[in-house]
Structure formats: C-alpha cells, structure tokens
Amino acid sequence: MESLFFEATKATPLIDFNVNKKTLVLKGQSYPENAFKFYDPVFLRIENYLSTSPAEIRVDIRLSYVNTSSSKCIMMLLEKLEEAFKRGVNVQLNWYCDMENESEVECAEEFQEDISFPFKIIPELEKGSND
Amino acid sequence: MNTLKRFSLYDKRTKWVILLACLSIAISMLLTGSLSYHIAEKAIIEKLKTKDLFFIVQSAAGKIEGRMARAKETSLMMARDPFLSDWVSTEERDPTTQKLAVEKLNRIATDYDYSNTFLASASTHTYWAEGGMVGKLSETNPQDAWFFQALQSKNPISVNIDYNKERHDTFVFINALMGNPEHPLGVTGVGLDLKDISQEFSTYRFGEIGTIWLTDHSGKIHLAANLEDRGRVLADFLPSDVCQMVLGSDTHGTDQPEIMEYTNADGELIDLVHQTLQATDWQLIIQVPRKETTGFLASILRNSILAALLVLIIVTLVFYLVSTRIANPLKQAIQLSEELERKVNERTQELTEQNIKIMDSIDYAKKVQETIIASDQELVDAFKDSFILWLPKDIVGGDFYWLRKIDTKVIVAVADCTGHGVPGALMTMAVAPILNHIVQEGYHSSPGEIITELNLRLKSAMHNKGTRITDDGLDIGICLIEGNTLVFAGAKIDLYHKSHAGVLRIQGERFSVGYLKSDVDQTFQNTLIEIGEDDFFYITTDGFLDQNGGPKDHSLGRKRFISLIEESSNLNSQEQRDYFNQALNDYRQEESQRDDITVLGFQIR
Numbered sequence: 001m002e003s004l005f006f007e008a009t010k011a012t013p014l015i016d017f018n019v020n021k022k023t024l025v026l027k028g029q030s031y032p033e034n035a036f037k038f039y040d041p042v043f044l045r046i047e048n049y050l051s052t053s054p055a056e057i058r059v060d061i062r063l064s065y066v067n068t069s070s071s072k073c074i075m076m077l078l079e080k081l082e083e084a085f086k087r088g089v090n091v092q093l094n095w096y097c098d099m100e101n102e103s104e105v106e107c108a109e110e111f112q113e114d115i116s117f118p119f120k121i122i123p124e125l126e127k128g129s130n131d
Numbered sequence: 132m133n134t135l136k137r138f139s140l141y142d143k144r145t146k147w148v149i150l151l152a153c154l155s156i157a158i159s160m161l162l163t164g165s166l167s168y169h170i171a172e173k174a175i176i177e178k179l180k181t182k183d184l185f186f187i188v189q190s191a192a193g194k195i196e197g198r199m200a201r202a203k204e205t206s207l208m209m210a211r212d213p214f215l216s217d218w219v220s221t222e223e224r225d226p227t228t229q230k231l232a233v234e235k236l237n238r239i240a241t242d243y244d245y246s247n248t249f250l251a252s253a254s255t256h257t258y259w260a261e262g263g264m265v266g267k268l269s270e271t272n273p274q275d276a277w278f279f280q281a282l283q284s285k286n287p288i289s290v291n292i293d294y295n296k297e298r299h300d301t302f303v304f305i306n307a308l309m310g311n312p313e314h315p316l317g318v319t320g321v322g323l324d325l326k327d328i329s330q331e332f333s334t335y336r337f338g339e340i341g342t343i344w345l346t347d348h349s350g351k352i353h354l355a356a357n358l359e360d361r362g363r364v365l366a367d368f369l370p371s372d373v374c375q376m377v378l379g380s381d382t383h384g385t386d387q388p389e390i391m392e393y394t395n396a397d398g399e400l401i402d403l404v405h406q407t408l409q410a411t412d413w414q415l416i417i418q419v420p421r422k423e424t425t426g427f428l429a430s431i432l433r434n435s436i437l438a439a440l441l442v443l444i445i446v447t448l449v450f451y452l453v454s455t456r457i458a459n460p461l462k463q464a465i466q467l468s469e470e471l472e473r474k475v476n477e478r479t480q481e482l483t484e485q486n487i488k489i490m491d492s493i494d495y496a497k498k499v500q501e502t503i504i505a506s507d508q509e510l511v512d513a514f515k516d517s518f519i520l521w522l523p524k525d526i527v528g529g530d531f532y533w534l535r536k537i538d539t540k541v542i543v544a545v546a547d548c549t550g551h552g553v554p555g556a557l558m559t560m561a562v563a564p565i566l567n568h569i570v571q572e573g574y575h576s577s578p579g580e581i582i583t584e585l586n587l588r589l590k591s592a593m594h595n596k597g598t599r600i601t602d603d604g605l606d607i608g609i610c611l612i613e614g615n616t617l618v619f620a621g622a623k624i625d626l627y628h629k630s631h632a633g634v635l636r637i638q639g640e641r642f643s644v645g646y647l648k649s650d651v652d653q654t655f656q657n658t659l660i661e662i663g664e665d666d667f668f669y670i671t672t673d674g675f676l677d678q679n680g681g682p683k684d685h686s687l688g689r690k691r692f693i694s695l696i697e698e699s700s701n702l703n704s705q706e707q708r709d710y711f712n713q714a715l716n717d718y719r720q721e722e723s724q725r726d727d728i729t730v731l732g733f734q735i736r
Contacts, residue, residue, distance in 0.1 A: 031725060033552075036602070065679060065686060067726060069549045072602055072646065079648075103677060103686040110641060 001052070004045045012038055013063060017045055022054065026061045030070035039073040046080055056090035057081070062097075062124065064104050071107070078115055085117035093117065096124040149450040153443055160442060164435040172425050176402075179424050180390050184404040184417060188388045191343065192406050192415045195328060199411070202305045203288055205243055206320035209250070210287070210307035219252050219309060219316045223259075237261040239321070246302060246324035250309075251278050252317040281306040281318045288320075290411055292353050301325045301353045301361060325354050332356040341419040342368070348412035350378050365416070369403075370395070377405050377414060392421070493526045493553065500527050500556050503563035505534035505543070510733070513541045513612075517733035518708035520715075522674075528727030529555020529605075530672050533566055537575050539613055543733070545624060546607040547672035551727045558603055562645075565589060578609035578620035579655035582644060586622070586653060589645030604645030608670045612735060615662045620655040627669040627696055628660060634696050636689070662735050669696055674728035675711075680719035687718050707732055 001019045008014035013028030024046065032038045049057070059081065066074060078093075085091040093115070095108045105121070112119045209215060218225070218232045232250070240248040240261040250259040251268055256278075258265045268275040277291050291304040303323040310316035325345075332343045332354060345354035350365035366374050373393045388406035395401050400421035405414050422429075510517045513534055523530060529548035534541065544566065548558035562585070569584045585607065593603060608624030610617055619626040621639020628635040637658050643649060671692065678687045695714050699707045711730055 064684075065677060065725070067677070068547070068606070068643075068673065072549070075648070076602075098683070098685070100683070101685040102688040102690055106689075113641075 001049065002045065004041065015042055017042065017049075019049065022057050024057060024059045026059075026063060026074075028063065029065040030063055030074070031065060031067035032070065035067070035069040035073045039070075039077065043073075043077065043080070046077065050080060050084040050089065053087065054089060056092070057084070059091070059093040061093065061095045061108075063107070064098065064101060066107055074111065075114070078111060082115060082117060091117040093119045095119065095121050097121055099123045149447060149454065152450060153447055156446055157439060157443055160435075160439040164432075164439065168428060168432055168435070171431070172428055175425055175428065176421070179402060179419070184390060184402060184419070185388055188404045188406045188415055188417050191332065191417070192388075192408055195325075195345065195415065196409050198323060198328065199290070199303070199305070199408070201243075202245070202303070202321050202323050203307075205239065205245070206305040206307035207288060209239065209248070209319045209321075210309045215250060215319065216309055216316060219250065219254070222255050223252060223257060233259065233261070233263050243321070245321040247322040248320070249304075249322065250317060250319040253282055253309075253315055254317075277304070277306065278318055281308065282315055285312045285315075287312050292347060292413075301329075329354050329356070329358065329361075341417065341423060344368075344414075344416045345408075346378075346414045346416065348378065348414075350374060353413075369393075369418075373403065377403070377416060490526075496527050496553065496556060497523075500531070500559060503533065503559060504531050509534045509536075512536070513543065514733040515735055516704040517731070518704040519732075520675075520708055520711050520728065520730040522724065522728040523551065523556075524674075524724045524727050525552040527553060527556035529558055530674065530727035530729040531559040531563065532729060532731050533563060535567075535570050535575075537570065540575060541612040542570060542575060542578070542581075542609065543612070543670075543731070544607055544609040545670040545672060545729055545731050546605050547624070547674070547727065547729070548605040549603045555727060558605065561592065562589065562605055565592065575611070577657055578611050578618055579657040581609055582607060582620050582622050582655040583653065586644035586649055587651055590647075590649060590651060593645060602647045604643045604649060606639075606643050606672065608639055610668065610670070612662075615736065617660045617662055617668065617735070619658045619660065622655060624670060624672065626658075627671075627693065629667040629669070629696050629700060630663045634693050636693070664736055665734065666736075667696075667700075667732060667734050669730065669732045671730045672727065674724075674726035675715065675730055678715060678719050678722075678725055678728070680722045684722070687715070691718075704732060704734065 003019045004015060004017040006012065006015040008028040011029065011031050011033075013026045013030050016023070016025040016027075018024075030038075061074075063074075081091045081093070095111070097105050097108050099105060108121050112121060212235070214228075215232055215235065218228045221228070223229055223232070236248040236250060236259060239245070248261045249265075251257065252259075256268045258268050258278075268278045270279055277293075281289055281291075285308070287308050289306045291306055293302045293304060301324075303325055305320040305323070306318045307320045308315040308317075309319055332345075342360070343356045344352045344360060344365065346352050346365050352360050352363050352365060355361050360368070365377065369377065370393060373391065376391060377389075388404050390402070390404045392400060392402050401418050402421060402424065403416065403418040405416040407414055504521070505519075507519075510519065513536060519532060521530065521532065528551045530551075531546055531548075533544040533546065536542075546559070546562060548555050548562055550558065565585060565588050566581070569581055569588070574581050574584055589604065606621075606623035608619065608621035608626055610619050610626065612618075619637050619639075621637075622642055622644045624639045626637040626639075628637060637660070640653070640655050642653050644653075676687055676689055676692055679685065680687065691714075695711060699710045702710055708730075711732075715728070
C-alpha cells in the first residue's frame with residue numbers, strides 16, 4: 001500500500017494521500033491540460049486502497065477553481081468513494097470553501113448533490129453567507 | 132567555426148600580453164644596463180685619466196729618478212773623494228795609491244750595485260774602471276767624445292745614455308767632474324744598467340698591449356717594456372702630431388704628467404701619458420688602449436645581456452605557466468558556456484521553427500473551425516441586433532456558437548466542449564456536424580429534444596470503444612426563436628434574459644451531454660419565453676464566469692456577469708461587446724485566460 005504526494009502547481013492541486021492516516025487532501029486549483037492524465041495515478045491509488053475494504057477514509061478538499069474536465073475527474077473520484085461508502089467504508093468528506101467565491105461554492109454544492117456519504121461544506125478563512 | 136575564431140582571438144590576446152610584458156622588461160633591463168654601463172665606463176675613464184695613468188707614470192718616473200739620484204750622489208761622492216782627487220792630480224803614478232784607487236772603484240761598484248764605476252783623468256786621458264785600467268781616451272774617437280764634452284761643459288754632473296746595440300742593453304752613465312769644474316781633474320761616476328728597470332717596466336705595463344717607453348729628447352727609445360722597441364724612435368710608433376706634442380711639450384720643472392688621447396692607425400682609441408724625468412730631458416711615455424681599460428666592461432655587458440635573456444626566458448615561462456594554470460580553466464569555462472550557448476541557440480532556433488509551424492498549423496485550423504461557427508452575416512440576418520465575444524484560449528478552442536435558419540425559425544446554440552486548444556477544437560468539429568444532422572432530420576421544434584438527441588448520438592459516436600481515459604462531452608445552450616417566442620433548453624449552460632423587469636437567469640439542466648456518465652434517458656427542459664420589445668438575451672460558456680482575477684483571485688462569477696448585463700443596458704450591441712471585453716480584461720489584469728470564452732448577446736425585436 002503506497003501513499004501519494006504531488007506538490008501543488010499553478011494548474012494542478014496538491015494531492016496528499018496518506019495511507020497511514022487514512023486521509024486524502026486536495027488543495028489548490030485544477031485546470032491541467034490533460035486532467036485525466038493528472039488524476040489517473042490518484043484514481044489508481046484510491047481504488048487500490050478502497051479495494052482492501054478499509055475501515056475509513058477522510059477526504060479534505062479545498063479547490064478554488066476546477067475546470068470542466070477536472071470536475072469530471074473529481075466526480076469520478078467521488079463516485080469511487082460513494083461505491084466504497086455503499087460497501088460499508090466510513091467515508092467523510094469536508095469541502096472547504098471561501099464563501100465569498102460564488103463559483104467555488106456552487107462547484108462544491110453541485111458535487112454535494114450527487115453524493116450520499118457525509119459531505120460537509122465548511123467555510124474557510126473569509127466570512128461569508130452560504131446562499 | 133564561430134567558437135574557434137573567438138578562441139584564437141583570446142589566445143592572441145594572451146600572447147600579446149606576454150609579449151608586451153617581456154618587451155617592457157627587456158627594454159627596462161637594456162635601459163638600466165646601458166645606463167650603468169655608460170656611467171661605469173665614464174667613471175673608469177675618468178679614473179684612468181686622473182688617477183691611474185698619473186700614478187703609473189709618476190711611480191715609474193719616481194723609480195727611475197730615484198736610481199738616478201742615488202747614482203748622482205755616488206758619482207758626486209766619488210768626484211769629491213780627496214783620495215781619488217790626490218791620485219788623479221799626481222797623474223796616477225803611485226802604484227800603491229793606484230791599487231787602492233782601483234779597489235775603491237771596485238768596492239763602490241759591488242757595494243752599491245752598479246754595473247760599473249769609472250774614473251777618467253783629464254791629464255793622462257786614462258780610463259780607469261772597477262777592474263783596473265781600461266785604456267786611453269782619444270779625442271778623435273767619437274765613442275770617447277762624452278769625456279771631452281763633459282770636461283768642456285763645466286757641468287759638475289751630467290748624464291749620458293748609451294745604448295749598446297750589440298748587447299741590446301742601455302747604460303746610463305753619470306759623469307761627475309772632479310775638482311774645480313773650471314779646471315776639472317777628470318771625470319768619474321757610475322754606470323747604470325737599466326735592464327732591471329726595463330724589467331720593472333713590464334710590471335707597470337697596462338695589460339697585454341699597453342706600452343711604456345723612456346725616450347731622450349730626440350725621441351729615441353732607450354727603455355721599453357717591450358725590449359725590441361729599444362733603439363727605435365718614437366715616430367715609429369706614434370702619429371707624427373702626437374710625437375711632436377710629446378717631445379715638444381715642455382714639462383721641465385713640473386711634476387705634472389701630461390695626458391692625451393689619440394686614435395691610432397687601426398682606429399683604436401689610445402690614452403697616452405708622458406712625463407719628463409727630473410733633471411733630464413727624458414720622456415717617460417705610457418700608453419694604454421682604451422679597450423684595454425674598459426675591456427672588463429665588455430664582460431659586464433655580455434653578462435648583463437645574458438642575465439636579461441635569462442630573465443626574459445624565466446618571465447616568459449612564468450607567464451606561460453600562469454596563463455595555462457589560471458587562464459585555462461577560464462578558457463574551458465568560456466568554451467563550455469559558448470558550447471551551451473550554441474546548443475541553446477540551436478534549440479531555440481529549432482523550437483522557433485517548430486513553433487512557427489505549429490502556429491501556422493493552428494492558424495489554419497482556426498480558419499477550418501470558423502466554417503462551423505456562425506458567420507457575422509448569419510447573426511446580422513437572424514437578429515435585430517447582436518454581438519459575439521469569442522475568445523478561444525489558444526487561437527482555436529472547445530467553444531463554438533452555431534446558428535441555423537429553418538423557415539421562420541432561428542436555432543442558435545452556444546456550446547463548450549471539454550478541453551480547449553486543439554483537442555477542444557476537434558471536439559467542436561465532431562459536434563457541429565452532429566448538430567447539423569439532428570436539425571436536418573427534423574428535430575427543430577424543441578431545443579430540449581435536440582440536446583437529448585445530441586447526447587445520444589455523441590455518446591454512441593465517442594464512447595463505443597469503451598475507453599476510460601477519454602471522457603469527453605459538452606455543455607450546450609440552445610434557443611429556438613420563432614416570432615415573439617423563444618424556447619430555451621440547456622445542458623449546464625444558462626440563458627440570461629434582460630427585459631424591463633430586469634435580468635432573469637433561465638437555468639439549463641445541470642447535466643452535460645456526451646459523457647460516459649451522461650444518462651441517455653436524460654431529458655432537457657424547454658423554457659418558453661415571450662419576447663418583449665428591446666429584450667436582450669445572453670448566453671455564456673463557463674470561461675467568462677470562471678476567469679480568475681480581482682483582488683482575491685476569485686472567479687469572475689455569475690453575480691458580476693449579471694451586473695455587467697445590467698450596467699450595459701443602455702449600450703448598443705457593439706458597445707456591449709466592448710464593455711464585456713473591457714470588464715473581463717480589467718478583472719483578470721495580469722492573470723492568463725483560464726479557458727475558452729464565448730459570450731453571445733442578441734436582440735430579436
């Protein structure tokens with residue numbers, strides 16, 4: 001079982017998948033030229049991890065911008081988590097948002113609608129109203 | 132080639148530096164060398180003329196004069212000897228006295244180391260020597276002339292030089308008159324053999340080729356370091372003018388030697404000093420070739436040149452070592468950097484060429500993409516007023532807008548295919564024909580139906596291979612306009628309706644089309660809108676809304692977009708386009724464009 005760590009770049013988020021802590025962190029912006037290529041290793045590790053029927057996984061996401069193809073990838077990732085959740089894995093997701101950034105919040109909310117495992121949208125840093 | 136050329140230049144410069152340094156050292160060494168040489172030469176000649184030659188000639192003269200003075204004293208002592216005077220006055224007749232007198236002569240010669248002693252009687256003309264009677268002097272014999280001259284001269288003491296050719300020897304006789312000089316009893320004195328002085332001359336000789344002569348007033352050489360010179364005359368050796376100067380000069384009564392220099396027949400510079408011996412008219416002449424005096428300077432000169440050469444060689448070596456040890460790493464660094472620069476230039480050139488090719492290719496692709504995009508004329512024909520802000524991120528892109536007129540209907544669509552750039556553009560080229568087919572096949576009464584059909588056909592076209600790496604689809608918003616009604620359906624694209632009541636957002640479905648997970652049974656809700664006069668409609672892809680910028684680097688967002696619509700309500704379509712464009716640029720400032728951007732605005736009545 002391997003962990004995974006990618007430094008953040010201007011167009012790709014930080015990816016920190018820690019097997020021991022059972023956490024996955026995505027942080028930054030996501031608009032790579034080839035989103036599928038970027039997220040493929042993440043999919044593989046997560047699939048691998050989830051296939052071992054772990055007790056739990058905690059996911060922390062803070063993405064200020066996700067382009068269309070990246071959002072497809074995030075959706076694919078969430079679907080894998082959804083499947084695992086349905087198999088009995090304790091999945092918890094915290095999506096941190098700057099509430100003043102309308103599109104960021106909308107993005108999070110759109111994902112939230114499709115997901116049945118615990119998915120919390122948490123205001124971060126800036127104060128704002130969740131509309 | 133360029134590199135090599137620049138290297139040789141560098142080498143040349145190093146060589147020049149070494150050469151210059153060596154030259155300056157050599158020149159300074161030569162300067163100091165020649166300067167010190169000349170100073171030394173001058174000092175040596177000065178010393179030679181003012182001291183050395185004086186000293187030599189004076190000490191040589193002193194030596195001769197000393198011996199002469201002693202000989203004179205002895206001769207005078209003999210002349211005043213009462214015993215000898217008595218003996219001569221009695222015409223040397225007493226044999227006992229004669230024996231004692233001859234013994235006396237003999238004793239004086241041996242005791243005082245004279246060649247001979249003599250006594251000649253004025254009355255008997257008998258010539259007595261240390262060994263006894265020698266013979267009678269005759270007035271007719273020229274060899275005996277000295278005797279008669281001495282008697283007549285009345286000079287108490289005189290000197291007579293006699294050079295004997297046969298014996299190759301010079302004798303100096305001191306003739307002292309006995310008794311009253313007016314009526315002398317005879318002549319007595321000593322004879323000096325100057326051979327030993329001659330030998331001493333050799334020690335005074337200056338070097339190998341210097342000469343020392345003793346001449347009489349006529350210039351006849353009586354004594355010389357070189358024995359062969361004796362008996363010859365000064366004119367044989369010296370130029371006539373020098374000869375005259377030497378013999379003609381009158382240094383009588385002065386102790387000061389005279390110094391002169393002349394150039395001999397061989398062109399050699401000669402220093403000459405002469406002095407008249409005291410109480411005689413003899414000249415002591417010493418001459419020394421200048422090259423003899425300054426000869427040792429030549430060796431100094433030679434050594435200096437040798438040292439200069441040695442220093443030059445050492446300096447050159449040091450410079451060479453320094454340049455190879457210190458300059459070489461620099462050279463290598465320069466070589467390396469130039470090599471790298473050359474490679475970078477090559478790569479840059481290659482990349483530039485490739486970039487030009489790619490840009491040309493993409494520029495052409497743009498022309499191709501423009502064939503599926505609604506032309507300006509189509510927009511003008513279809514609407515009362517309209518504008519389009521189409522800004523692909525990379526020349527071509529995944530955004531496109533599409534328009535068809537069927538009978539009295541106008542179908543206008545704005546779509547955003549996944550990706551941007553060439554992949555996005557390829558998608559648009561696949562989607563547009565499908566859209567054309569759908570409409571041609573009669574789906575032109577319901578935008579929702581068109582989107583549903585598009586979803587279906589796209590999925591079957593794109594994903595029948597079942598690959599998971601590509602999952603492409605699109606967002607689309609379609610308006611069907613007929614008369615004063617507008618029907619809108621959207622897949623993740625909204626319609627904005629600006630009327631007197633304000634700006635209304637008509638949301639599309641939140642599902643994209645054509646993706647793997649897009650449901651084939653997904654329906655897309657039609658929304659019917661009554662078109663009011665001067666109503667304006669806007670459709671935008673997410674590129675405009677998602678553009679980051681502003682103080683917090685947030686996305687531009689829907690709220691701001693709606694504000695822009697409201698703010699531009701009094702502007703005509705072209706002014707609105709500029710307004711949107713300007714607002715976009717003001718917002719993003721230095722940030723690059725994130726995605727393809729399309730904003731379509733149109734007015735129907």
